[in-house]
Amino acid sequence: MEWKPNRHSHLTIHQQIVNWIKQRIQSGEWPIHTKLPTQRKLAEAMGVNRSTIVNAIEELVADGILSTRVGDGTYVSNNSWNVLIKDIHPDWEKHISSSIYEPNFQTIQLINEYEQRENIIRLGTGELSPDLLPTAVLQRSLQNVPLTARDIGYSEPKGSRQLRHALSRYATKRGIHATPDSIMIVSGALQALQLISLGLLEPGSTVFQEAPSYLNSVRPFQSAGMRIVSLDKENRDNRLPDQIISMKGKKQSLFYTVPTLHNPTGSIMSLDERRELLQICAYQQIPIIEDDVYHGLAFGKTPPSLKSLDSDGQVLYIGSMSKTLSPGLRIGWVIGPEPVIDRLADIKMQTDYGSSAFSQQIARHWLESGLYEEHIDQLREQLKRRADFVEEILQLRYNSIATWNKPAGGFYIWLRLHEPLVNKALFLKLLKQNVLINPGYIYDAKDFYHIRLSYAYASFEQLETGLNILYEAIAEGTS
């Protein structure tokens, strides 16, 4: 074995080793059942640390390409699925191996992994605390959920007609006038984005977003080969319209935005900004996706939704109950021009034959009975108490190291440190102390100033402990 990784390659040493092992297997050099040289031998032969070998082998084991037998070393796995697995999602692989996204992606994987563990303090989680979920009321309400044989058969393509009627009425409170035919039910907002990416865009299309963006932490568009272009709203020298004009490619494009209680910043777009955005996009013929899943959680009044200001069918509106009632319900909705909704519904039917009829009937019951709005009213108060609690801690300790805006609702405070200390090292250091943060760089790869704090998940006690540990870790970095 004479191969050594190339220290001048654009690929990391880790990636080169993984690729090299894959090549041995693909070429048939290491057929199924082959026992690999020991980790020590591989490390010596390649001139790398043993931990580098361990990491590479771990990745290949996770991918099912290698398997380990306790006390008996590492083998090439024994199943034909390997042949399939190894070539999956070339675009995705290419994407994650491009250097700028790598730490981003690894951090997200670590967050997903550590969120499952007990005893971890989750300071950034975009999810309601189990305490805030109305579990007992939900349980009791199940008795009153209307069920007919028709309801629990296969669904209409757009979902339960009664639920769409209820949503049509609910939307009017947001200033949106939509017939049930221009509403479709989806299994949460992420599925809406997934259907849009499958059904309305070809690879190479441009998706505009404002930086930082939640879209950088999920990948419905990226993994389908779309071009994501982040725009900088603050840039006075190169204003938004000019940025759009210069970045718009030859292919289709659309604009993704969370104008109300933005994720991750928590900001609310002003009425003027909304009008301007609609105007620019109408002029450029760029449809808009308005992600409005947090609006019910605003502590005060908010400007009207983009959709309610839209007279030309320019806006596709996404709502959801995941942030307000229960993520496990998997109920969201899309409101838009009927032909677009028809198309998305058709794609959904090809994908999963509709969302759970039981979830749909529960959502309908909660809307029709008033339980939903009653619950949101209470939830908003509880979130406000949590927001005040966190802000108090920040006021006490963080004034010398960071700035932030008073939260206007939702889950998040977008904490900005005075110094660019929010890097992967800080993330890992906190992880060792059982504190999980959502660093700004997962929403904007170049941002090392911000942390998305969430007051929605951790308990009051955990919030206090976590914020103290975070403060110490930052203070150490500063000194």
Add this chain to the structure above:
Amino acid sequence: MEWKPNRHSHLTIHQQIVNWIKQRIQSGEWPIHTKLPTQRKLAEAMGVNRSTIVNAIEELVADGILSTRVGDGTYVSNNSWNVLIKDIHPDWEKHISSSIYEPNFQTIQLINEYEQRENIIRLGTGELSPDLLPTAVLQRSLQNVPLTARDIGYSEPKGSRQLRHALSRYATKRGIHATPDSIMIVSGALQALQLISLGLLEPGSTVFQEAPSYLNSVRPFQSAGMRIVSLDKENRDNRLPDQIISMKGKKQSLFYTVPTLHNPTGSIMSLDERRELLQICAYQQIPIIEDDVYHGLAFGKTPPSLKSLDSDGQVLYIGSMSKTLSPGLRIGWVIGPEPVIDRLADIKMQTDYGSSAFSQQIARHWLESGLYEEHIDQLREQLKRRADFVEEILQLRYNSIATWNKPAGGFYIWLRLHEPLVNKALFLKLLKQNVLINPGYIYDAKDFYHIRLSYAYASFEQLETGLNILYEAIAEGTS
């Protein structure tokens, strides 16, 4: 306007007209708000029937490219989504415009459309009749469905751990020994196929199936650009192994099969055939997808599942409650090698963040309490009664025009006419009489002999009326 469709083109007149109108719009010749010439004028100018124009315009209206105002003609639609919609799914479009699939596809669209109507006799529907759904028991059981705050939060990637435990125990009755970690929950079998096509195959992969096949009536693989190869099990001159070897391309391939109560034929693969298939595929390193959604509905004993005979992790097994408990539940599962399951679970999380927690808890409760098996025992008896009823009618009237096998369970009788009369004309003729059939050609484009009869959906009275109307329609065709 001088353009006329070319009668010698490989495209239909309809397709040519649709394309021509699209081109006028794309080129900017007919900008937004343009009023089209009247249908009469267009028909005259192109030298075609007015109904041809009407059909073309209807398609473009359905796609949102044109819109009609009552009493005021047809216009180019007023929204920027057109720009997106027009280029969607080029592979799909190519697929449906290839002549052999067109009638197939149109028939499926008509079936989907007419299934929604009242007063239609559905002789082919692959769905339980509302009478057979345990609606009242389901409603009552909701009170006992266990719910914790953890259950109704975001799901683990593979789905509810308790449901996977329950399924692991349930699978042992099918001879399958699977840990909860090698099981994942999906929103029905179609989503399982969709995830496999997204997550394990690259475009151009080969999916083998036996003709006729359910896969021809849904399109998770076709629309993702996979090559579907139908094999002929009956061909004595060119046996299955030889067919596989000659058809296997350079890219990945897998074998899709419904060995137990096959859809649409209702047949059951013998133990010897199962062993042979496993052997051939193992030798060729072709993984197998075993679709086993009907097995609980067998009237007698069936051979063991392929998965239970599989010692090498060669088989990915799909189960579901859609055919046995409630389609609206949207609960299915996949059992397979753990790395493959991990990969599919990862793709599912990127797609919809998991299936409904409520549906999962209901499924778990029905499995753990024994309600599920109790229900299936009763359902099987009711289906048997329905099968006997339909067979009696066939024995009385159909012996001179058709042959069939006595159903061994499930929903279907695969009726074979003596003459190749099952074409689109027969389908449409029956539709006019409010009888909906599933013609054989939607499962095998070259088959004009078969009809998939389902005794699961229509009422006894409807079955009798429908089969009489069907008989008359066939008899007219024969004479």
